[in-house]
Structure formats: C-alpha cells, structure tokens
Amino acid sequence: MLKTSSQKPAVAAMQRLLRSPSGIIGLIIIIIVFLSAIFAPIIAPYDPIELNTKDRLQGPSQNHIVGTDQYGRDTLSRIIHGGRISLSVALISISLATIIGSFLGLLAAFYGGWIDILIMRFTDILLSFPVILLAIALVAFFGSGFSSLVFAIAFVYTGPFTRVTRAAVLSIREELYVEANLALGASNIRTLFITLLPNALAPLIIEVTLRLAYAILIEAGLSFLGLGTPPPAPSWGQMIAENRRFLALSPWATIAPGLAIMVIVFGFNLLGDGLRDALDPRLK
Amino acid sequence: MLFYLLRQIFLAIPALLGVLIITFLLMRAVPGDVVTQLVGLEGNVSQERMDEMRRMFGLDLPVHVQFRQWMGAALKGDLGSSIRTGRPILQDLAMRFPVTIELTVLSLFIALIISIPLGVVAALNRGSLLDAVISIFALLGLSIPGFFLGILLILLFSLELRLLPPAGYVPIQESLYQNLRHMVLPSVSLGLVLSAAITRIVRSSMLEILARDYVRTARAKGLSARKVTYRHALRNALIPVITVIGLQFGSLLGGSIIIEQVFSLPGVGRFALDGINLRDYPIVQGAVIIIAASFILVNLIVDLIYSLIDPRIRYA
Numbered sequence A: 001m002l003k004t005s006s007q008k009p010a011v012a013a014m015q016r017l018l019r020s021p022s023g024i025i026g027l028i029i030i031i032i033v034f035l036s037a038i039f040a041p042i043i044a045p046y047d048p049i050e051l052n053t054k055d056r057l058q059g060p061s062q063n064h065i066v067g068t069d070q071y072g073r074d075t076l077s078r079i080i081h082g083g084r085i086s087l088s089v090a091l092i093s094i095s096l097a098t099i100i101g102s103f104l105g106l107l108a109a110f111y112g113g114w115i116d117i118l119i120m121r122f123t124d125i126l127l128s129f130p131v132i133l134l135a136i137a138l139v140a141f142f143g144s145g146f147s148s149l150v151f152a153i154a155f156v157y158t159g160p161f162t163r164v165t166r167a168a169v170l171s172i173r174e175e176l177y178v179e180a181n182l183a184l185g186a187s188n189i190r191t192l193f194i195t196l197l198p199n200a201l202a203p204l205i206i207e208v209t210l211r212l213a214y215a216i217l218i219e220a221g222l223s224f225l226g227l228g229t230p231p232p233a234p235s236w237g238q239m240i241a242e243n244r245r246f247l248a249l250s251p252w253a254t255i256a257p258g259l260a261i262m263v264i265v266f267g268f269n270l271l272g273d274g275l276r277d278a279l280d281p282r283l284k
Numbered sequence B: 001m002l003f004y005l006l007r008q009i010f011l012a013i014p015a016l017l018g019v020l021i022i023t024f025l026l027m028r029a030v031p032g033d034v035v036t037q038l039v040g041l042e043g044n045v046s047q048e049r050m051d052e053m054r055r056m057f058g059l060d061l062p063v064h065v066q067f068r069q070w071m072g073a074a075l076k077g078d079l080g081s082s083i084r085t086g087r088p089i090l091q092d093l094a095m096r097f098p099v100t101i102e103l104t105v106l107s108l109f110i111a112l113i114i115s116i117p118l119g120v121v122a123a124l125n126r127g128s129l130l131d132a133v134i135s136i137f138a139l140l141g142l143s144i145p146g147f148f149l150g151i152l153l154i155l156l157f158s159l160e161l162r163l164l165p166p167a168g169y170v171p172i173q174e175s176l177y178q179n180l181r182h183m184v185l186p187s188v189s190l191g192l193v194l195s196a197a198i199t200r201i202v203r204s205s206m207l208e209i210l211a212r213d214y215v216r217t218a219r220a221k222g223l224s225a226r227k228v229t230y231r232h233a234l235r236n237a238l239i240p241v242i243t244v245i246g247l248q249f250g251s252l253l254g255g256s257i258i259i260e261q262v263f264s265l266p267g268v269g270r271f272a273l274d275g276i277n278l279r280d281y282p283i284v285q286g287a288v289i290i291i292a293a294s295f296i297l298v299n300l301i302v303d304l305i306y307s308l309i310d311p312r313i314r315y316a
Helices: A002-019 A021-038 A075-111 A113-127 A131-142 A146-156 A158-173 A176-183 A188-224 A236-246 A252-279 B002-029 B034-042 B047-057 B063-075 B089-124 B129-143 B146-160 B176-210 B213-220 B225-262 B268-278 B281-309
Strands: none
Touching: A002 A021, A002 A252, A021 A075, A021 A252, A075 A113, A075 A146, A075 A158, A075 A188, A075 A236, A075 A252, A113 A158, A113 B002, A131 A146, A131 A188, A131 B002, A131 B225, A131 B268, A131 B281, A146 A158, A146 A188, A158 A188, A176 A188, A188 A236, A188 A252, A188 B146, A236 A252, A236 B146, A252 B129, A252 B146, B002 B063, B002 B281, B034 B047, B063 B281, B089 B129, B089 B176, B089 B225, B089 B268, B089 B281, B129 B176, B146 B176, B146 B225, B176 B225, B213 B225, B225 B268, B225 B281, B268 B281
16 A cells, blocks of 8 residues: 555656656766776776876877876776766765765754754854865865765765755644654654655755765865875866866866766756656746 | 844854854864974974974964964954964955955856846746757756866967966956956856856746736736836846855855966965965964855845845845
8 A cells, every 4th residue: 555655656757757858868978977987997998097108198099089198198098987986975975965964854853942953053054164165174184085075075965965854854744644653653763764754755866966966076176176085096176187287288188077077967967957857846 | 124134143143153163173173283284394393392383373272272262362353373474364364355255246247147148038938949058058057167167268268369367366456457357267167157056046936937927917917028027027036046146155155265276366265275284273264254254244135135126025
C-alpha cells in the first residue's frame, strides 16, 4: 500500500525528467565526464605527470589535441585526470553537507524552540560569510590538501541543506497524518526519518544537483588560489593558475581546463533545471 | 520605520560578533602563527627569541584575553596594526576598501544593465527562440568561474586587441580615465557572472507577475502594452530581484577576492587572503569585520528600498 503510493510520483517524475531536453542533455554530459574521469588511465593518451621538456608549450596538433604545458605534459591527458580530483571533492563534500545539513534541518523543524533557534542562528551566521572567504580560512586551518578541501566545502554548504529541509518539513509538520502517526505510538526517530524526511526529498535532490555545480566552482577557485591538492597531480583550477603565465604563448593550456570546468558545471545546472521542472512544477 | 531599522541593526550585532569569534578562533587554531611564518622567512631563530616575539605581539595570552583586548580597542575604532609590517590596519583598509567597493558597485551596475532587459525580453517572448537563447546564455554564465572569464577577457582585450591593461590599479584621484580603464575587465568578469543569476530571477518573477489579475485588468482597460509592461509588471517584478541582490552581495564580495587576485587589484579580498597566508591575525580580523559589516549594511539598505518601491510593505 505505502510502497505504491510512494513510488508512483517518483516514477512519474523520472518520466518527466527524461522528457525534458535540458535534463537529458545535462545527464548525458555528467555521465560522459564521470566515465572519462573513472577510466582516465585508459582513455588519456599520455601520462599526466611525466615530464617531457622537448615538447613544452606546444599548440594544438595531431599528437596533442589541445597542446602541452610548460613541462611538455599533454593538456588533454591532464584534464581527463584532473576531473578525478574535482569530481570526487565535489561528490564527497556535498554528500557530507547533505547528510549533516538535512539532519540539522529535521531537528530544527521537528523540535522547534531553542533547538530551532540555535541551529538556525548558527546557519545564518555561516551563511553571512562570503563562501569563498570561509572556505579559504578553513583550508588554511586544515592545511591544503584533498581532505581539507572536502571538509571546507562540506562545511560552507551545510547551511543551505539545513534551510531547505527545515522549510520542507515545517510545511507538513502540522499535518494530521504526522500527528496521527505520533498518536499511534511511532517513535520520534521513526517520524523524523520515515514520515517527515521523504517530504523534503524533492527539494533536497534539486539542491544537491545545484550545489554540486557550486562545489566544483569553489574547488576550482581554491585550487586556482593555490589552496587545492598539491602538484604534480593535476586539478583544473591549478592547471589554469599554472598555465596562465604562458597565456600569450600557448593560450590553449589555460583555456582547455577552464572549458572542462564549464562543461561539467553546465551539465549539473542543466540537470538541476530539468529536475526542478520534473519534481516541483510549481517552481517553474 | 526608524524603530525597525534600529531593531535590524541590533539583531545584526550577534551575527557580527559570531563572525568575529569564529574568525578569531579559526585563525588561532591554524597550525603555525605569524612568528613561525616570519621566522620561516629569516632562517633559524632560537626558541627564546620566538617566545619573546610572541610576547611582544601579545600572542602568549589566553585566546579570550586576546579577544577582549582586541574588541575593546576595536570598539574605540582601533583595529590594531599588521604584525608583519606594523602599519595600522585602518590605514590599509581605508586605502583598499574603496577599490573593493568600486569593483562591486561597477559589477552590480553591469549585471543590472544586462540582466533586466534580457530577463524582461525573455519573459515577454516566453517559449520563443529568443527566450531559449537567453536561458542558455544565463545557464552558461552560471557555469563559468569568474576568474576563468577574467582570464579569457585578458586574452582577448589585453593580449590580442591591446585595448585594455591586463592588470594593475590606478586610484581615481590620480586619473579617472586610467582608473576606469583598469576596472573595466575585472568588473565585467564579475558582472557577467552575476547577470546570469539575475536574468533568471527577472524572467521568472516577470512571468509570475504577467499572469496576475491586475495586469490583465490593465490590459483590458486599454493601456498600451508598453505601459503595462513597464508601469505595472516590471515595477512589481523587480521586488524579488532586489532581495536577490542583497543576498548575492555576499558572493559578489567573495568573487571579488579571486578577481582581485587575477587582476592584481589592491582590494580588501586580496588583503584578507595575504593575511590568512601570513597568519597576520589583525589583518584577517579587520578585513573580515569590514566584509561582514558591509554585507549586513547592504541588506539593511535592501530593506529600505523595499519599502520605497512597495508601499504595502510598512515596517512597524
């Protein structure tokens, strides 16, 4: 009984998503980028790290589609490998932010009172910082590297998930079926996760997709500032910062990683738009 | 109204204090302090000498004592001096804050003159090819990192066309023309990215208003399409846009940190970044307080503009 009623809207939403061109294009872009990152060692034509100084700063050619950098490394191969860092930082950090943020949002909406005030004031304070400044400070705190990027981005993006979950849960908190559920003896935990949380799922999924886009942009920005993962392993933002010095000599080494960032972020934004139309037609 | 404003200012105090405490704790939790950073530059220095330096800067005191001392001075208008250079923070901020403000104001201006017409046109031609093109432009704008756009603009306008300087800053007092020449590319990079977000809001807000009864009434009583669009629809559609500007101001300040870095502008963002890298606590605290305070101030101004454009909103 419960199953059919909870599955039908999901199936319908999926069908709507697959009918929206932006959703499909976004999904295809994301899948291609993910596959190329996962199979990077197989796909990439060259080693991304090995130095090859006699080929330095080449323009696009048959051997190197988007040329080489100052150490003669193939830019395309470095971009394909660089996706591994950007994507995994974004995925892990936004997963953490989603879990912690939605949990705090649930608590705030369900218990209200001082718990609500405490959680939301804290969220407000976090959100009144410019995200990038807070992330910079956190990375300085943890020392630059993969895990500190993840924690910093997770930390700055917990707030939006708290807000979204809280708002969704508050809108149904007073519904009769929630009250009935509690009156029937359901525990608070059961009510929180089985009854209330699923109602926040649609806005949460949209938020996750869009925040993944932001997370990739922030990761790129931090890496550009030299606060990302250390060289020689490539990441997109770091490649832009490194190759920028040779912008006049070989612009492609800088342009190509920037385009890579744009493509994947564009994919997530398209999917986010498609999901919003599919899951919540009211928001269109 | 006055009461409302005072209350908002009063409510902003805990937020500002919270921001400061977090900054204070975070900076002191970072491994290494200004002394190790300084010593790192100068080679081997004995432990006694390092302890003496910490005592000199007051870094040996417990954190809450440091915070009280700093707050006490700050309330009297003294933000301390840079540990590294000894220059008063206030003096540096007075030089750098106008750069950041000019950058954000110009960016906002560019964003608005692009996004409002585009959003309105897209909404009026909903579903057309033009609408689709504008939507794709907006989505692309949301997807490009501001610093990358900046580099592309440098490549085109500085390196290829040689029209504009690629980096650097000239104060307005020296030459308004040179100042603007240096500010064009940074403001456009920041403004274009922001215009993407605002275009989307203007479009959806305009669509919502155009479907309202009073717009239909205005049309029915024979007002020209022009008048309906501008007098009735646009004015109301801009209300949510103003909220978004208030909220986006934070990301505008944040974006300016990276853009200042790309274009070597001596703004507050770069100041804060240098301060964090060198563990120069007073610099970071001073920069954060001015960034947070201006964010709060802008949101107060947004509240005020609200009541001006929408007479229904009255703050009691």
